[in-house]
Amino acid sequence: MPHESRKPLTRIDPTAPLVLDTSALGRQPGSSREEHLSVPAPENFGVEMVGVPEGDPIGLDLRFEAVLEGVLVTGTAAVSLRGECSRCLDPIASDFEADFQELFVYDDTRSGGNADDEEFRLEGDLIDLEPVLRDAVVLALPLSPLCREDCPGLCADCGVRMADAEPGHRHEAADPRWAALQDLAGALAPAPPDRGDEGSRPRGSSDRREGKQEG
Template structure:
């Protein structure tokens, strides 16, 4: 009695763009077939700041090879990319090539019956290429894409794109460590260069003239 797979296979939609039919390929090991096709990109095909627009054309160059365990698929995907620069937020539009290779095992063989959960299987001679394509493209995309390697980004003070700014573009920003001292300086009273007219008590200022005159007159009268 053949060993049953622990996880029943879900039915694949033969009309899905990335579900491919391998019936034209013989099970004889060494048999191979090449195919070139264009398919629309699925949704959410990318990372936060860069990805393939949904519905955009993906060009696939594929080779199907029959092996003992199943069908070995080798291919190259040519995808268009849209996104924005992580530094200056300018739009990015480019193309990307991703190579991949994956074995789809036959479910009625010993290898297919004991396949791990992360292994891919054929179902009624159909293979679903979408998870393979996602791994090949999405995992290779940079999380912080740049419009160019030396992109200077945006000015942190005014937000202007530094690549378009003048070479001497800068802002005079006070050191926050001196903010408290600047506050004390602004609150201090204005300085007065003129000396005080009233000397402090016990100071060395001149005595009042009438006091000295009175003392001299008292001595003469005596």
């Protein structure tokens, strides 16, 4: 049975926007070059509430340097973020930059053969920069973005934006514990005397009492 590597190489698509060719370095330690690129953002390039829309440009300032183990890539990624505020749900937009540096080891060297799962490898002279950018940009994005640091959010009772509400906006809410006591008090309260039928009461008893007093 032929021997199979425990870490088979992943075939890189050379036409992918974030797959870059380093053959110009010639694998000569100390050689370097710089590139300034604009590439479309891949899908799902963000977190739940903020991210870079698919296809929007990512500006890259890159420096490639050949070293003994592989190619050291240093760069800055500039993106435009879109999302919504986690408090008031208003749309937000901002610019964001992230710096990164990553070593891609040669796949046909001892270092490349022993690379662990957290290291990146070249495939021939190609590197895939997408996972590096995801680590640098996506992992740095806030999970609860805000339109401003002091955003007051929404009213918990009516849902109005507190930033647009009148000063002192509030809702009077009875404590449900007191509401139960109020219902009980109403049930136990004595009924008021009925004075409306006083004129229809039989007059015989009143007359008899008056006659006894006269006698």
